[in-house]
Amino acid sequence: MKILILGAGRVGASVAENLASEQNDITVVDTDATRLAALSERLDLQTVVGDALKPSVLRRADVDNADLMVACTASDALNLVACRLARTMFSVPLRIARVRSAEYADHPELLGEEGFCVDHLISPERSITQYFRRLIELPEALQVLDFADGRISVVTARAMLGSPLVRHAVGELQELMPDTDVRIVEIFRREKPIPVDARTQIEVDDEVVFVVDSRQARRVVRQFRQAEKSVHRVMIAGGGNIGLRLARKLAADNYSVRLIEYDRTRCELLASELPDNVLVLHGSATDEALLEQEGVADMDTWIAVTADDENNIMSSLLAKRLGARKVITLINRPAYGDLMQGSRIDVALSPAQITLSEILRYVRRGDVVAARRLRRGGPEVLEAVAHGDRRTSSVVGRELSALRLPSGAMIAAVVRDEHIFMADQNPVIEDGDHVIVFVPDRRQIARVEKLFQVSAAFF
Structure with missing residues (x-):
């Protein structure tokens, strides 16, 4: 292209x-x-x-x-x-x-x-705001990506000491969580991906990527760590466009929000535009005395979205040290984002990466309606729509197990109207099915796209 x-x-x-x-x-x-x-x-x-x-x-x-x-x-x-x-x-x-x-x-x-x-x-601001809201809804998650109009979620969570899944094999998942539609597609151990099959054991501190029916996402993510209480109190550092949009959305959902902004004139504007359940504070997000005075130790989530990467990083590390339960940081420089992975910062987000994920869906060939990059930057999850019949398509009319996917790539789920089929059910793909495909290497994308393209006879 x-x-x-x-x-x-x-x-x-x-x-x-x-x-x-x-x-x-x-x-x-x-x-x-x-x-x-x-x-x-x-x-x-x-x-x-x-x-x-x-x-x-x-x-x-x-x-x-x-x-x-x-x-x-x-x-x-x-x-x-x-x-x-x-x-x-x-x-x-x-x-x-x-x-x-x-x-x-x-x-x-x-x-x-x-x-x-x-x-x-x-709109980067809109996309980032939506992304933050999903992380707040699932406080135990490190990443939440939605597919098939929100019916399927791809979630990354860290397996913590005491998790019911630690020391158990991936193949035991259905036995441990009966009546749950979930499939593990990737595990990062010590920041490196490891091969995943039914015998792979989940260890403490593993980052586990799984595909799940969105209605069951909260139940599954809580199996990876001790269940955390729901988020109610949120403190936001930075009153720019993202901070304003996020505070407004959270306030509408009845969260208790405190927003810190350094510029006094901007503070006055924010105070006039935001509802009464948002407290606008004038000051620096790296002011330890201010954070302690405003109760950062009682915050369920701290979110740093100023225009300065160093400010976001330092204020987040300070908030975590002072007792904030979960800290989320917006970081523009890729090198900084990579450096913060696995640190005291729970989630480091790149606006460019989120914007890229939106653009990818329009670049992908075949009827790819969504394309999202995972946390570590390499693997990608596609949502492709199957078209045609057995004569004109390489996927329609065939069981999942019969599809010739690149090495390591896998189909995680199939969504058909209101029905969700996980890959282990091995359904026959029908015209119009939305197929969720995990692709571990970008170089394999073209082969997956080609798989979902129909032949000229279809037209």
């Missing part, structure tokens, strides 16, 4: 790095020549220095032959106008815009063919 990326910031660079490794033809446009040079030194891609709103610059980037354009510069206006330009002047088939402002998502008429010609709008 020929992909044109506008913007070489953290999101653009992350998208380029991940898609270039999958043998796509990538071109990145940015006004910063130094930033582009750094990208081209380590990745196999083309770069063009210039203003992405100038047709001459887009032509130099070979926009006429692009299959997909991803506009992810720091400017909402530039991203939107670039999509309209790509559609009206160059007929780019698929256009994605990253937009920070929530107002555009509330007015879809602005994005269609009569507006900015955006096929898919990606």
Whole structure:
């Protein structure tokens, strides 16, 4: 696929790095020549220095032959106008815009063919807010990803000392948790993936990735560690767009929220926009005296979402030391995020990685309706829709056990209307089924995509 990326910031660079490794033809446009040079030194891609709103610059980037354009510069206006330009002047088939402002998502008429010609709008703030809410709903989880309209969850949890599953084999799962639809697809031990089969034993501190019926997710995740009380009190560090959206959503769900913001003017704005059950505090999130005074030790969850990685990391480590039960930290720099894995910070999130997961679904071939990266960055979970019949499809009309998947890849679940089939039930795939596929290596993605493509006879 020929992909044109506008913007070489953290999101653009992350998208380029991940898609270039999958043998796509990538071109990145940015006004910063130094930033582009750094990208081209380590990745196999083309770069063009210039203003992405100038047709001459887009032509130099070979926009006429692009299959997909991803506009992810720091400017909402530039991203939107670039999509309209790509559609009206160059007929780019698929256009994605990253937009920070929530107002555009509330007015879809602005994005269609009569507006900015955006096929898919990606809002990092909205995605991150939803992600945080899922982690708060499942306080024992390290990662929660939803598929099939929320009916299937892919959850990562750490097996703690005293867990009912520790020292038991994966094959004993159904015996230990009868009447539960769950399958373990990956185990990380000492930060490295290990082969998983029915004889693999779960050990203390293993990070276990499992696929489960979302209605049973809470029951399963509690088997990996001592059940934690429900979250009620949340403290947020940072009153930017993400902090504001998150505080508003949590307040609407009747959580008790305290929000710390360093800028006094911003504090006044937040206080005027947020409901009464959100207490806005003026001060630094790394002020130990302030945290103690405001009861951080009583907080069920601490969430750091300032614009400064170092501030987020230090304030989270401080909150954990002072007694916060679970700390979640937003970290932009990939190196920092990797460093924090396995530290006192329970969950480290990368906005670029979350944005990338949204973009992946539109890059994947076949009818892939969702694609999500797991915590460790390599494995990916796809949701693909099966089409056709036994003659035109490589999957329809066949049992799961008969499918020829790449080594290590596995089908974890099949969703058919209101029915969920786990892989050990070995169902026959039917037209319209949503199939959840675990792929351990990005280099295998193309083979899985091809499996779900129908032959020309289907049309």
